[in-house]
Amino acid sequence: VRSLLDKLDPAQVVAGNLVSTQIDAEDTLRLVASSFGLRTKDVEKSDLLLALEAFLVSVSQQGKRALLIVDEAQNLSARAVEELRMLSNFQFSNQSLLQTFLVGQPEFRETLLEHPQLEQLRQRVIAAHHLEAMESGEVEPYIMHRLKCVGWDGKPSFDARVFAELFTATCGVPRRINQIVNRLLLLGAVVAVE
Secondary structure (H helix, E strand, O other): OOHHHHHHHOOEEEEEEEEOOOOOOHHHHHHHHHOOOOOOOOOOHHHHHHHHHHHHHHHHHHHHHHHHOOOOOOHHHHHHHHHHHHHOOEEEEEEEEEEEEEOOOOOHHHHHHHHHHHHHHHHHHHHOOOOOOOOOHHHHHHHHHHHHHHOOOOOOOOOOOHHHHHHHHHHOHHHHHHHHHHHHHHHHHHHHHH
């Protein structure tokens, strides 16, 4: 998500990022407004919605798109997800004022499918993707790519056997691979300092 945000052109897209999702529905709305730089303290919900709509209209009038990225969406309650869906009602000149990109673990898919009150959200989903576990041969290129994205220069190097072990330990699940490699690199840094 951070990489996506870094690549967005601020001349074309105004992005808000929501990462704290273990909150109730009204606090979700406050965090959305705050992510776009709007004042939320001591503001009634109706005024908050009006301010958010005015902000989104202003963004649209500047020829930009507003994008909200919600990470860890699996932690949202059904009411909070519905609150986010309601934001898609903001329209200006027959154009939706806010695009929302929900990123979550498989539990989020279950939330979407199991709650009848989320039918309207399901109808508004334009695209969905479920990241499957990697095959054994995909682990090494994946790790090398991620390391290069953060400026890795080949040091430290990895024994080729590490990638097979990582695959076995993680079943190819990207999040697990990331966690283990992060810990390995941290351990390597600590040992190198000693």
